[in-house]
Amino acid sequence: MPADSLYPPFLKHDWISRIDGDALLVTDRRKLPFVHEEVCCRSTEEAAAAIREMVTQGGGPLETALNAMRLAYRRGEDLDYAASLLSSSRPTNTTMARTLKALLADYRKGRDFEVLIDDAFAYYDDLYDAVSDIGAGIIQDGDGILTRCFPEHTFMLSVLKAARSGKDVSVFVPETRPYLQGARLTEPSLRALGIKCFLITDAMNAHFMAEGRVTKVMTASDLALLDRTIVNKVGTLSDAVSAYYYHIPYYAFSLSFDESRTKADIVMEERNGKDVKNIGERAIADENAVALYPSFDIIPPELVSGIITKDGVL
Amino acid sequence: MPADSLYPPFLKHDWISRIDGDALLVTDRRKLPFVHEEVCCRSTEEAAAAIREMVTQGGGPLETALNAMRLAYRRGEDLDYAASLLSSSRPTNTTMARTLKALLADYRKGRDFEVLIDDAFAYYDDLYDAVSDIGAGIIQDGDGILTRCFPEHTFMLSVLKAARSGKDVSVFVPETRPYLQGARLTEPSLRALGIKCFLITDAMNAHFMAEGRVTKVMTASDLALLDRTIVNKVGTLSDAVSAYYYHIPYYAFSLSFDESRTKADIVMEERNGKDVKNIGERAIADENAVALYPSFDIIPPELVSGIITKDGVL
Numbered sequence: 001m002p003a004d005s006l007y008p009p010f011l012k013h014d015w016i017s018r019i020d021g022d023a024l025l026v027t028d029r030r031k032l033p034f035v036h037e038e039v040c041c042r043s044t045e046e047a048a049a050a051i052r053e054m055v056t057q058g059g060g061p062l063e064t065a066l067n068a069m070r071l072a073y074r075r076g077e078d079l080d081y082a083a084s085l086l087s088s089s090r091p092t093n094t095t096m097a098r099t100l101k102a103l104l105a106d107y108r109k110g111r112d113f114e115v116l117i118d119d120a121f122a123y124y125d126d127l128y129d130a131v132s133d134i135g136a137g138i139i140q141d142g143d144g145i146l147t148r149c150f151p152e153h154t155f156m157l158s159v160l161k162a163a164r165s166g167k168d169v170s171v172f173v174p175e176t177r178p179y180l181q182g183a184r185l186t187e188p189s190l191r192a193l194g195i196k197c198f199l200i201t202d203a204m205n206a207h208f209m210a211e212g213r214v215t216k217v218m219t220a221s222d223l224a225l226l227d228r229t230i231v232n233k234v235g236t237l238s239d240a241v242s243a244y245y246y247h248i249p250y251y252a253f254s255l256s257f258d259e260s261r262t263k264a265d266i267v268m269e270e271r272n273g274k275d276v277k278n279i280g281e282r283a284i285a286d287e288n289a290v291a292l293y294p295s296f297d298i299i300p301p302e303l304v305s306g307i308i309t310k311d312g313v314l
Numbered sequence: 315m316p317a318d319s320l321y322p323p324f325l326k327h328d329w330i331s332r333i334d335g336d337a338l339l340v341t342d343r344r345k346l347p348f349v350h351e352e353v354c355c356r357s358t359e360e361a362a363a364a365i366r367e368m369v370t371q372g373g374g375p376l377e378t379a380l381n382a383m384r385l386a387y388r389r390g391e392d393l394d395y396a397a398s399l400l401s402s403s404r405p406t407n408t409t410m411a412r413t414l415k416a417l418l419a420d421y422r423k424g425r426d427f428e429v430l431i432d433d434a435f436a437y438y439d440d441l442y443d444a445v446s447d448i449g450a451g452i453i454q455d456g457d458g459i460l461t462r463c464f465p466e467h468t469f470m471l472s473v474l475k476a477a478r479s480g481k482d483v484s485v486f487v488p489e490t491r492p493y494l495q496g497a498r499l500t501e502p503s504l505r506a507l508g509i510k511c512f513l514i515t516d517a518m519n520a521h522f523m524a525e526g527r528v529t530k531v532m533t534a535s536d537l538a539l540l541d542r543t544i545v546n547k548v549g550t551l552s553d554a555v556s557a558y559y560y561h562i563p564y565y566a567f568s569l570s571f572d573e574s575r576t577k578a579d580i581v582m583e584e585r586n587g588k589d590v591k592n593i594g595e596r597a598i599a600d601e602n603a604v605a606l607y608p609s610f611d612i613i614p615p616e617l618v619s620g621i622i623t624k625d626g627v628l
Contacts, residue, residue: 183599202517203549235517
C-alpha cells in the first residue's frame, strides 16, 4: 500500500513540495488551511530561502530539500554547494542536513543520484510506518494526548493506527503561536483522519492535565541527542514540566538521533519578535513592544519518559 | 496625591468606565490599544451585558458595576435587582458581587448611597496602594517577573514602586490568548510606566525559567480562597507548575479572600470555543474545529508561595 494513502492531505508528498518541469513548487504552510498556494522556486537559492522563511516547516524542509537536490542534479549544479545552502536554512533540526550528507556520500560511491533520491523518500515512508507502529502501541484505550505544533507523520500515523485498532483516543492540540501550526495544520489533519481532537490555546496544558483529561504528552522532535535531550517547538518544555508534575508520561518521536551533537552544540534559532506581534498580516500588539521569539525548547532527559524510534522506545 | 495619577492610562478610572449624563460609557478593552472606543450602556441590563460580553475584564467589572449602581440609584431602580443582575454577569470573580452586597447592607443602615459609591472607589484606590506596597517589597533588584493576562493596579503599582526605589526589574508578558490581554493591555501599560517588558507567547513560561531570566511569577487573582487556592486566567496553572519545578516563587495578588467559598463552590466560566478559533474578527482555524475555552485555572495551595494582600504576604 502506498504510504501516501494513509497520510492526511497536508502530509501527502505532493502537498509538501513537488517538481513541475524545472521548478520546485513548495506548499505555503503559512497559508493553510485557508488557501492552498505553492511558492515557486526556480533555483536552489530560492528553495533554501523558502525553507528559511518558513514556507514549509517541521518535516517539510526534508522533502523539499530532497526535491531541490534532484533539480540541482538535473541542472548540473555543484551538489556540495547546493546541500550546504539547503542545510544552513534550518540550523536546529539537523535531519535534513544529515540526510543530504549521507546522500552525497552514497553518490560518491558511484550510485545513481536520482535513484538515491527515490530511495530517500521511500526510506522515510518506511521509517514513518515503523516508528508509528511503536507509537500506536504506546497509546492506550481512553488516552487524551496533548501534542504541540505539527507533529506530522509519526504522530498522525500512530494515532490513526491506535484508533483503527479500536482504541478510543482524543488529541488536545495547542494552537501554537505565533505560526499557529496547531490550529492550521494539526487540527485539520487529525480531523481529516477522523480522530477526535480539541483545539486549545497554548498555556492550557496544565489545565487539562489537572482535570485528568490529558493522560499523555506526545510530540515530534526537531532534534534528539543520545543523552535523551529533546529539542522541539517552544512550549514543549512547559508541556513536559507540567506532565512531570502530574505524573503523566512525555514521549517524543524521533526519526534519528544526532550522534554528532551534545547539548552544548545545539544551534538555537532565535526568530524575529515581529512574528509575536502579528498574526499573519494583522498587528495584535503595539509596534513599539519588544517581543521575544525563541523557536525551540530544550527538554532535559529527566523530563522525557521515552523517545519513540523505529527500534522501540528508548 | 490622587491615585489616578500613578495609574497607566488603561487603568485610570475614566478609562475603565465613566458616567456621562444618564449613560454609562464603558471602555471596550477588546479593542485596546488600537482604538479607544466606549460602549454606551443606557440601562443596568446593558451594563451587565457589557460585562458578560467582555467589554471590560479583570478589575473593570468592579468599577463598571459601581458606576452602574450609581445610575440605577439615580433612576430609582430596584437596587437589589440591579446588584444581582450585575453580579451574575461574572460568576467566577466574586469581588464585584461581594462589594455590591456590602454596599447594599451599608445603604440599609441609612447611609447616603452616592457617598457609599464614592467611598467604595476610594477604598479600592487605598487598597491598591497598600497591596502594592507589599508587592514592591517582595520584588528584588534584578528580578525578571512572569505575569499572566492583565494583572492591573496591584501588580502595576508594585512594579512601578519597585522600579522607582531603584530596583532593576523586567516583566515577561504572555500575550494571553484568546483575548490577548497581555499583548493589548499589560505590555502597553507597563511600557507607559517606563517598565522594561518583553512580550512572549503563552507557552514560553518554562523556557525563560530554564534560562534563568524569569525569577518570580506574580499574577492577579480572580478569586482567592482561605485555604490559599487561587483562581486566575487559564495559563496561570502552567506558570505555577513550571515555577514549582524550577524552584521559583509564585505570588498572587488578592484584594480580598472569598471567605464564603471552598474549592467545591467555585463557579467556573466555560467560554465559547469560538473565541479560540478567531482572533478578533479573523478566523485562525477551520470553522469545523472543536475548540475548548475554560477561562480560568484553579491553582492549588501547594503551588502558591504567597498571597500578597494589604496585610502582608500570607
